[in-house]
Amino acid sequence: MYDIKLWRHVFKLDPAKSISDEDLMKVCESGTDAIIIGGTDNVTEDNVLNLMSRIRRYPLPCALEISNKESVVPGFDFYFVPSVLNSADVKYHNGILHDALNEYGYMMNFDEIFLEGYVVMNEDSKVAKLTNANTDLNITDLESYALMVDKLYKLPIFYLEYSGKYGNPEEVKAIKHNLEHAQLIYGGGISDLNTAREMSEHADTIVVGNLIYENLKQALQTTKVKQ
Ligand SMILES: CC(C)=CCC/C(C)=C/CC/C(C)=C/CC/C(C)=C/CC/C(C)=C/CC/C(C)=C/CC/C(C)=C/COP(=O)(O)OP(=O)(O)O
Ligand SMILES: O=P(O)(O)OC[C@@H](O)CO
Numbered sequence: 001m002y003d004i005k006l007w008r009h010v011f012k013l014d015p016a017k018s019i020s021d022e023d024l025m026k027v028c029e030s031g032t033d034a035i036i037i038g039g040t041d042n043v044t045e046d047n048v049l050n051l052m053s054r055i056r057r058y059p060l061p062c063a064l065e066i067s068n069k070e071s072v073v074p075g076f077d078f079y080f081v082p083s084v085l086n087s088a089d090v091k092y093h094n095g096i097l098h099d100a101l102n103e104y105g106y107m108m109n110f111d112e113i114f115l116e117g118y119v120v121m122n123e124d125s126k127v128a129k130l131t132n133a134n135t136d137l138n139i140t141d142l143e144s145y146a147l148m149v150d151k152l153y154k155l156p157i158f159y160l161e162y163s164g165k166y167g168n169p170e171e172v173k174a175i176k177h178n179l180e181h182a183q184l185i186y187g188g189g190i191s192d193l194n195t196a197r198e199m200s201e202h203a204d205t206i207v208v209g210n211l212i213y214e215n216l217k218q219a220l221q222t223t224k225v226k227q
């Protein structure tokens with residue numbers, strides 16, 4: 001599954017959180033399509049490297065969703081770079097990215113880097129606070145972001161981020177309707193197979209994060225969306 005377009009289900013592991021070898025084995029052998037390593041805070045070179053090397057024992061794709069320049073390490077199959085479109089701070093659109101290109105642009109392998117058009121919707125999430133995101137968006141606003149990502153910026157990925165909260169499936173449906181090329185990734189508050197199925201109806205890919213740490217059994221059930 002080294003074609004990200006084919007991913008239906010992904011587990012997102014937070015390098016700042018601990019997970020036992022036994023639980024990690026269950027996650028990696030669950031039948032999920034890929035693992036994304038990502039988090040908002042306390043993401044360091046050390047904890048990213050450590051988690052990546054433990055996941056590398058298993059034959060599944062592993063992507064790093066970059067949260068800061070300092071924790072980018074070689075060895076991933078893919079690098080996902082979030083550009084938070086509804087952030088009030090240009091730093092989180094392209095500012096950090098521009099700095100990184102100044103420093104390392106000459107040595108980047110652009111075939112493995114995917115820019116994510118990110119829209120953050122849970123006002124209480126760490127990522128919304130960090131990026132000062134305007135989460136007061138209605139369906140028309142979201143449809144417009146979808147057009148922006150797909151028709152104008154022509155980004156490969158639209159990520160609807162509800163981190164920590166379950167979103168509105170009608171929003172996912174409306175966004176999907178406006179995407180012709182971009183892959184629609186939904187993440188946030190998936191708590192069982194039912195919610196996973198509901199979001200999978202319209203999202204191309206669903207991401208399960210916190211549930212891994214809160215209720216691993218339920219998290220593993222969500223991979224059944226692939227059946
Ligand atoms: C060495 C090598 C091979 C290099 C490859 C080249 C490469 C890819 C270089 C990278 C270029 C680079 C450094 C670009 C910078 C991009 C960047 C840092 C952009 C800003 C990213 C950004 C907006 C971060 C904010 C946080 C964010 C969007 C996080 C996403 C994940 C997320 C929301 C997780 C959920 O949060 P969590 O921590 O789990 O929250 P809870 O604890 O509440 O659950
Ligand atoms: O942790 P949860 O709420 O499952 O969200 C998943 C992911 O979208 C976070 O970046």
Ligand SMILES: [Mg+2]
Nearest residue numbers: 014039209210
């Ligand atoms: Mg989390």
